Amino acid sequence: MKIINKQILKLCPNFSPLENWGDLSKINPALIVLLQTLRTGLGKSIYINNAFETGGHSDKSQHYIGNAADFTVDRGRNFVSIYQNIMLILESVEMDHQVGFGAYPYWKTSGFHIDVRSERARWAMDKQGDYVGIDIAMHDFKYA
Numbered sequence: 001m002k003i004i005n006k007q008i009l010k011l012c013p014n015f016s017p018l019e020n021w022g023d024l025s026k027i028n029p030a031l032i033v034l035l036q037t038l039r040t041g042l043g044k045s046i047y048i049n050n051a052f053e054t055g056g057h058s059d060k061s062q063h064y065i066g067n068a069a070d071f072t073v074d075r076g077r078n079f080v081s082i083y084q085n086i087m088l089i090l091e092s093v094e095m096d097h098q099v100g101f102g103a104y105p106y107w108k109t110s111g112f113h114i115d116v117r118s119e120r121a122r123w124a125m126d127k128q129g130d131y132v133g134i135d136i137a138m139h140d141f142k143y144a
């Protein structure tokens with residue numbers, strides 16, 4: 001898969017093998033294409049915090065199978081509007097029922113998790129570190 005992903009990255013003008021993929025050879029190519037789709041749609045830089053990892057996430061994390069990336073957009077600015085735009089992009093490419101998506105407004109730099117798990121999942125982490133519904137969390141964050 002390593003060679004395939006290097007080739008796929010040549011089709012992705014905003015990402016390179018030097019991002020924090022963890023192990024590029026373990027990354028699901030669909031994740032790379034999806035991140036480029038978000039980058040293109042948003043018109044804003046995406047910084048990948050981490051992708052494939054062998055620990056440090058929840059049990060059975062999509063990170064452990066190369067399906068997931070944690071990322072920040074535009075250095076965490078305009079977090080709620082970027083979240084809304086990402087949701088619109090996912091709908092426009094008919095991927096909204098195929099991905100897991102988490103919002104982490106209280107990371108040091110507010111950011112997101114996305115994964116290509118082939119089914120829909122949504123969550124957010126609140127200020128206390130508890131998992132909560134993403135819509136209410138984003139609403140509360142916006143008006144906090």
Ligand SMILES: [Zn+2]
Pocket residue numbers: 057063068069070112113114
């Ligand atoms: Zn994650």
